[in-house]
Amino acid sequence: MITLKKHYTEAIKRNPDDPKLYSNRAACYTKLAAFDLGLKDCEVCCKLDPKFIKGWIRKGKILQGMQQHAKALTAYQKALELDPSNAEAVDGYRACSTQLNSNPEEVRKRAMADPDVQAILRDPAMRCILDQMQQDPHALQDHLKNPEIAAKIQKLLESGLIAIH
Structure with a gap:
């Protein structure tokens, strides 16, 4: 995973405007439990291409991992605006909603x-x-x-x- 992260970092240096590279590196950071770094990459990814659904879903998952369910819910909402039938976004949204509403x-x-x-x-x-x-x-x-x-x-x-x- 660390080797992959290095490759994505190098690819980002060569092509800093490709949102997929940030999204993929965020996935590496997530596997390494470096949620804060992954979140930064997701934010860059979503800023570069607000219509790239994978960036929003990945951001939601990272925020869930950080126990920031309300912010994760917002990321999943953005993904659902792009594709209301995306199973990952629907599942993430439901999980966050359940978590948020479990203890008023x-x-x-x-x-x-x-x-x-x-x-x-x-x-x-x-x-x-x-x-x-x-x-x-x-x-x-x-x-x-x-x-x-x-x-x-x-x-x-x-x-x-x-x-x-």
Whole structure:
């Protein structure tokens, strides 16, 4: 595996714009349990080619291995946007969803420890939007048109505090 990693590193030096090379090297790092390095390669891979589904799936698996299930869920969601029937993405999404929803109190404690989540929940405008979404689920579509609000809602989704069905 270390030899393979060296070959991918050399290939990346020669062709730094090929997302597959980063994805493959990330797989090597994963086998070596170097999740942080694998995650960096996945991020480069997904940035180079946001439509390369294997990069998103690999990122999801690495984040799962790092016990970051909410972030893994987001990576699997990106993969499912590209191919809703991809079995690896569906399985990863289900596993993360199950893990996140298995202990609601733990989800809440972890989310509330995040300063970004705290700031969103302290924002009176966001509280109004969240209340409105509970009353009228169709209101969500209007709010998602605003990129700033969409980013905050995405953060709450990733934290596991809210879910959209």
